[in-house]
Each structure stands twice: as structure tokens, then as C-alpha cells.
Amino acid sequence: MSSDNQWSADEDKGQLSRLIRKSRDSPFVPIGLAGFMTVVSYGLYKLKYRRDQKMSIHLIHMRVAAQGFVVGAVTLVSGRK
DSSP states (O other): OOGGGSOOTTTOSSHHHHHHHHHHHOTHHHHHHHHHHHHHHHHHHHHTTOTTOOHHHHHHHHHHHHHHHHHHHHHHHHHHO
């Protein structure tokens, strides 16, 4: 076995270190996460002013927009490789 495949406790301390490592490997990961959080935040803000729209329809629209942003970011990454 090579030393690259061995697990090291120092490099995998927590979720933040894993996120930083993923961000270095693929810079579109934080872009996808930021877009997802932006869409969800905007959707929660708009929840207050949804008028006659049903809650389920509003949540479906929010989910589709957030998933679309993440899928778009992943597609851009796949196209660059």
C-alpha cells in the first residue's frame, strides 16, 4: 500500500476540515453550497409574502430552485474536467 491511501487522524478532525479539503479539490463545492443557502434564505423570506399560494407549492418551488443551483454547479465542474 502506498502512504497516500492510509487514513490519518490529523487530516480528518471534523466536518470543517473535510469541507476545506473538498473546496481545494473542487472549487465549485462552496459555490454550490452558497447558492443553495441563498435560495433557501430567499425562499424563507418570501414565505412571509406568499399570499394565496399553498405552502406545499411554495416549498416545491424552493426545493427545485435549490436543487437546480446545486446541479448546475456540479454540471459546470463535470464539464471542466
